[in-house]
Every structure is written in structure tokens, then in C-alpha cells.
Amino acid sequence: MAELVIPEDFCVDKDPKGKTSHGDGENFHWIWGDGSSEGAAFSNDDVKAAYEERGEDQVPLGIHGTTVAVDWDSCVAAGSCMSVCPVQTFQWYRTEKDIPAKDALGETFEGTGNTEQDERLDYTDKSQPIREHDCTVCMACQEICPEGAIRIESANQEWHEKAAGTYVIMPSSSENPHAHD
Ligand code: SF4
Secondary structure (H helix, E strand, O other): OOOOOOOOOOOOOOOOOEEEEEOOOOOEEEEEOOOOOOOHHHOOHHHHHHHHHHOOOOOOOOEEOOOEEEEOOOOOOOOHHHHHOOOOOOEEHHHHOOOOHHHHOOOEEOOOOOOOOOOOOOOOOOEEOOOHHHOOOOOHHHHHOOOOOEEEOHHHHHHHHHHHOOOOOOOOHHHOOOOOO
16 A cells, blocks of 8 residues: 555644535535645656646645545546445546636536546546545545555544534533433
């Protein structure tokens, strides 16, 4: 397994910089951090050539997702995550909306993009955790990503909810209203 590039505390006590919504009107995933041009995508020949062919600037993008976190600056569109995920958490975002990756922030995606490993639009495409909410925490994508660009951490649901303002502290068992004296 490649060393993970996303730090453990990437979302802890931080504010996300934006989100991408799911067209179901209920789900969304946060986008964290300013990103870094140190990521593997910036030195990958396929990715660099694809940006050049499009005439599009390659800019830092940050981390997409919280419990299923994908570092878009390290994603080189290998697509291994697509092939192993049992619940199609990921899609090639450009196969649904062919827009610059930085503009995915604030957008709504229906989840109709391609989920096949080799069906990226081109190497500027990114693995988008559009169905983060469906993840079964099997860890297969984290283990297979050649760049260590994916971090799976179900405990980060707390930070997803805190950023959304929906976090509720569950009462401890000692305060169980059904407990008898
Ligand atoms: S941990 Fe498993 S279920 Fe979750 S996104 Fe990765 S491959 Fe899919």
C-alpha cells in the first residue's frame, strides 16, 4: 500500500472551503484545504499532457470528501478505486460535467458519471466521491490507490456533520431515559 498523502487531521477543527452537492437534494461532500502543487498529479506526464492539450491551467484543488477523502492534487486518474469499490462511491466527474476541476466546488452532480476504471474523459479527470454516503468502509480503495491519494475514515463523519451544523451529541448510557432506578 502506498503511503497516504492526506494527513489524519485534514478536517479536524477546520472549515471546509466549499462543497459539491448530490442531485438527490440530500447528500453532499465537503472540499477541504487549498491544495498543493506538490501533489503527484503535478509531476505526472499523462496528467500534464492532458492539461496542455486542453489549454487548461493545472491549479491546486484540495481534498474532496471527508469520510472518503480524495486528494485531487495527487489523483492521477488511475481509476483503481473505481474498479474495486463495491458500491460505486466514485465517478469520473468530467464524464458528467466537463468543467475545470476547481469549478466542481459549489456545483451539483447527479451521480450519472462513468464509474469504470478506464472510462475517464482524459487524464485531467478526477475520482469524485459523489456517493461518499454509501461507503461500506471496506478499505479497498485506500489500499489500491497507487498514489496513496485516498483516506477512508468513518470517524470523520463527526467533522462532516459539524461543518454542516447537524452534529448531535448522543446521550451517554448513564442518561438513558429508559433506565430504571
Ligand atoms: S472503502 Fe470500499 S466502499 Fe468505501 S469508497 Fe473505498 S472501495 Fe468504496
